[in-house]
Amino acid sequence: MQSEMYKKIVIATDGSENAKKAASSAIEMAKMTGAKLFALNVLPYIPHFSYFGVPMDPPKAVSLEEKEFQERLEEDGQRNLDVVKDMAEKAGVEVETVMVKGHPGSEIISFSEKNDIDLIVMGTLGRSGIDRIIMGSVAVDVVRHAKTRVMIVK
Numbered sequence: 001m002q003s004e005m006y007k008k009i010v011i012a013t014d015g016s017e018n019a020k021k022a023a024s025s026a027i028e029m030a031k032m033t034g035a036k037l038f039a040l041n042v043l044p045y046i047p048h049f050s051y052f053g054v055p056m057d058p059p060k061a062v063s064l065e066e067k068e069f070q071e072r073l074e075e076d077g078q079r080n081l082d083v084v085k086d087m088a089e090k091a092g093v094e095v096e097t098v099m100v101k102g103h104p105g106s107e108i109i110s111f112s113e114k115n116d117i118d119l120i121v122m123g124t125l126g127r128s129g130i131d132r133i134i135m136g137s138v139a140v141d142v143v144r145h146a147k148t149r150v151m152i153v154k
Contacts, residue, residue, distance in 0.1 A: 006035040009119045012108045012142075013041055015080035018123030022153035023084045026121035029151075030093045035118070037095040039084035040111055041077040042104040046070070074099070105141030112148055120150045 011026035013019040023039070030037040046069070081097040088095035100107045112120050122139055143150050 006030075006033040006118045008038065008115060008117045009033075009035045009121060010038040010040050010108070010112055010115075010117045011084060012104070012120065012122040012138075013039055013080050013084050014104075014123075015041075015076065015083065016123060018153070019080070020083065020087075022121050022123040022151075023087055025151065025153045026119075027084075027088050027091045027093050027095075029119070029121070030088075030095075031091055037088055037093055038111075038115065038117070039081050039088070039095055039097045040108060041080050041097075041099045042107040043073050043077050043099060043101045044104060045102055046073070104138045105145070108138070108142050109146050112146060117148055120146055120148060122150070122152060124152050124154050 006029065009026050009030050011019075011023045013023060026037060029035065077099050081099060085095050085097055098111065100111065102110075108120060108122070111117070120142060122142065124139055139152055143152065
């Protein structure tokens with residue numbers, strides 16, 4: 001069944017259990033409506049290590065530790081996207097994975113606007129501890145500022 005309401009759906013994922021539940025809902029919705037699904041992972045902006053008093057030699061150069069940290073973030077983000085991709089493929093839903101860098105709420109909204117997304121799907125909370133607080137604030141940010149529909153999955 002094709003739906004005029006939802007042609008493009010984005011699932012914002014951070015790899016948390018709540019994001020996986022939201023992905024299941026987004027996949028089900030895409031399957032029912034025939035919508036194209038985008039799995040989006042936002043790598044958060046991490047200030048330069050020199051901001052934290054880590055000596056940089058030469059100044060403003062990217063240290064090996066910083067480069068390794070960024071690579072780990074990217075690998076983690078790709079794993080998160082692969083989980084959603086596998087879930088979607090098993091359900092017979094076409095999915096495109098996208099990774100961007102920046103403030104999660106702003107990037108989710110920006111991606112949605114640039115790609116004419118009809119529905120943003122995301123979990124209520126992120127991982128745990130401080131990540132949980134951050135993702136909760138991301139969900140609130142998206143709900144408040146997105147110009148499209150947002151579905152929050154508990």
